[in-house]
Amino acid sequence: MTSGLAKPDLVIFDCDGVLVDSELLSCQCLSETLGGIGVEVGVEEALDLFLGRSTAAVTQYCADRGRPVPATFLPELRLRLREIFGRALKPIPGIDLLLSDFKVRSCVASSSDLDRVTLSLALTGLAAHFGDRLYTAQMVERGKPAPDLFLHAAAQMQTAPPKTLVIEDSVSGVIAAKAAGMTVWGFVGGSHYVSRDGRAMLLEAGADRVFDRMADFWKDEEHLS
Numbered sequence: 001m002t003s004g005l006a007k008p009d010l011v012i013f014d015c016d017g018v019l020v021d022s023e024l025l026s027c028q029c030l031s032e033t034l035g036g037i038g039v040e041v042g043v044e045e046a047l048d049l050f051l052g053r054s055t056a057a058v059t060q061y062c063a064d065r066g067r068p069v070p071a072t073f074l075p076e077l078r079l080r081l082r083e084i085f086g087r088a089l090k091p092i093p094g095i096d097l098l099l100s101d102f103k104v105r106s107c108v109a110s111s112s113d114l115d116r117v118t119l120s121l122a123l124t125g126l127a128a129h130f131g132d133r134l135y136t137a138q139m140v141e142r143g144k145p146a147p148d149l150f151l152h153a154a155a156q157m158q159t160a161p162p163k164t165l166v167i168e169d170s171v172s173g174v175i176a177a178k179a180a181g182m183t184v185w186g187f188v189g190g191s192h193y194v195s196r197d198g199r200a201m202l203l204e205a206g207a208d209r210v211f212d213r214m215a216d217f218w219k220d221e222e223h224l225s
Helices: 023-035 043-050 055-064 073-088 095-100 114-123 148-156 171-179 198-205
Strands: 010-013 105-110 134-136 164-168 183-187 209-211
Touching: 010 148, 023 043, 023 055, 023 073, 043 055, 055 073, 073 114, 105 114, 105 148, 114 134, 134 148, 148 164, 148 171, 164 171, 171 183, 171 198, 183 198, 198 209
Parallel strands: 010 105, 010 164, 105 134, 164 183, 183 209
Antiparallel strands: none
């Protein structure tokens, strides 16, 4: 397998499922909150439908089925997330060690809103690695799988797409990064891939490489020393 890019000038990390092990927690909260408004979506189905997508995709899903969400839906979802993240959110194993000695410029580009990304990084002790280099779907017209967010992040970081490497855990994120003209490595080390063949899914979506341990981030790759 070829990585597609030996020496990136910029690495863009997705947040959920790449920096923090949040996808199962998020889908549990989403399933419960949707159930509260009469929309039955199980955790596994939520993963299939919304992994890597913004809350706009959730509200559109409900609207398309004739069940527009009430004004209380998003605030209640955020409240549930804050509560469960405060109790159970963990960083992806090995990510803090990787970032502590990272030799390439980096930033975060996430489908989650800025408050959630900021909270997730603070709770897991990763915030200092990125500072204010946080970009979210709120900042662009179209979320993943459109390329807008990654193009925005690269532009803000003053880096050309062909010199940018994206780390993603979702099919929609991989598609978005490839559409942006970037190299993308799929990461399948989050708990949401324990019983799912994430490797096959992300390779089929176009990932240039798939790995499952942050300790192997640079394994078999040429990189900046």
